[in-house]
Amino acid sequence: MTLEKKIKDFGLEPKNVNKLIRYKELLLQWNEKMNLTAITDSDEVDVKHFLDSLSLFKTKYFNGAESVIDIGTGAGFPGLVLKIYNEDLKITLVDSLNKRLGFLKEVIEELDLQDIERVHGRAEELGRKPEYREQFDIATSRAVANLSTLLEYDLPFVKEGGYFIAMKGPEFLMELEKAKSAMDILGGELKEVIEVRLPMDITHYLIVIKKIKKTPKKYPRGGGKPKNRPL
Ligand code: SAM
Numbered sequence: 001m002t003l004e005k006k007i008k009d010f011g012l013e014p015k016n017v018n019k020l021i022r023y024k025e026l027l028l029q030w031n032e033k034m035n036l037t038a039i040t041d042s043d044e045v046d047v048k049h050f051l052d053s054l055s056l057f058k059t060k061y062f063n064g065a066e067s068v069i070d071i072g073t074g075a076g077f078p079g080l081v082l083k084i085y086n087e088d089l090k091i092t093l094v095d096s097l098n099k100r101l102g103f104l105k106e107v108i109e110e111l112d113l114q115d116i117e118r119v120h121g122r123a124e125e126l127g128r129k130p131e132y133r134e135q136f137d138i139a140t141s142r143a144v145a146n147l148s149t150l151l152e153y154d155l156p157f158v159k160e161g162g163y164f165i166a167m168k169g170p171e172f173l174m175e176l177e178k179a180k181s182a183m184d185i186l187g188g189e190l191k192e193v194i195e196v197r198l199p200m201d202i203t204h205y206l207i208v209i210k211k212i213k214k215t216p217k218k219y220p221r222g223g224g225k226p227k228n229r230p231l
């Protein structure tokens with residue numbers, strides 16, 4: 001089945017499909033030289049990378065959202081897919097591995113995408129910088145860390161009234177339970193959990209957290225603490 005049909009069947013209008021296909025070609029080419037993804041089957045890339053990333057557009061949170069930051073974007077999931085699909089979004093892609101940013105640069109240049117920034121750095125350091133702190137309508141992350149750690153990575157970037165959306169698998173309930181104090185301390189409130197059904201019998205969850213108050217200045221903590229000693 002074509003990517004266009006998959007996107008339609010998923011309930012979204014197929015847009016910029018040729019650009020997504022070129023992105024897939026580049027991903028698979030570069031993946032032969034560097035480790036970008038364990039998923040190399042064309043249908044699986046369509047479902048597990050593209051549709052999964054696009055599932056964010058099935059929520060209402062992107063209506064009116066202008067600026068989005070994707071923390072731990074890796075080879076560009078979900079952030080680069082969001083940008084290719086909706087060229088009006090301002091997207092910032094963050095990763096601590098510079099090699100992967102080289103790949104993102106090539107895709108951005110070849111597809112001639114504007115208003116997209118790549119930032120090399122660790123979330124817990126960038127989140128303390130005024131140019132990034134509390135500047136985004138939405139922060140998102142997929143497959144980066146457990147929810148308590150992610151809250152400390154992502155929430156500092158979100159404006160008051162904005163959202164952090166974590167893309168999670170079925171383990172989300174236990175993670176939510178453990179993340180209660182982190183959410184409270186960092187200024188977040190659980191808004192809802194959205195179940196996403198993908199082809200290939202895959203179910204994922206979008207954990208939507210609203211930023212209801214500013215994150216206290218002492219967060220995020222440095223020295224690997226968000227990961228090694230989650231709140
Ligand atoms: N989000 C992508 C996806 O779903 O395919 C990549 C997932 S990959 C398993 C996790 C990525 O997060 C890696 O590229 C890693 O370099 C990045 N990462 C991990 N900790 C980070 C941190 N503290 N700050 C920025 N990036 C981080």
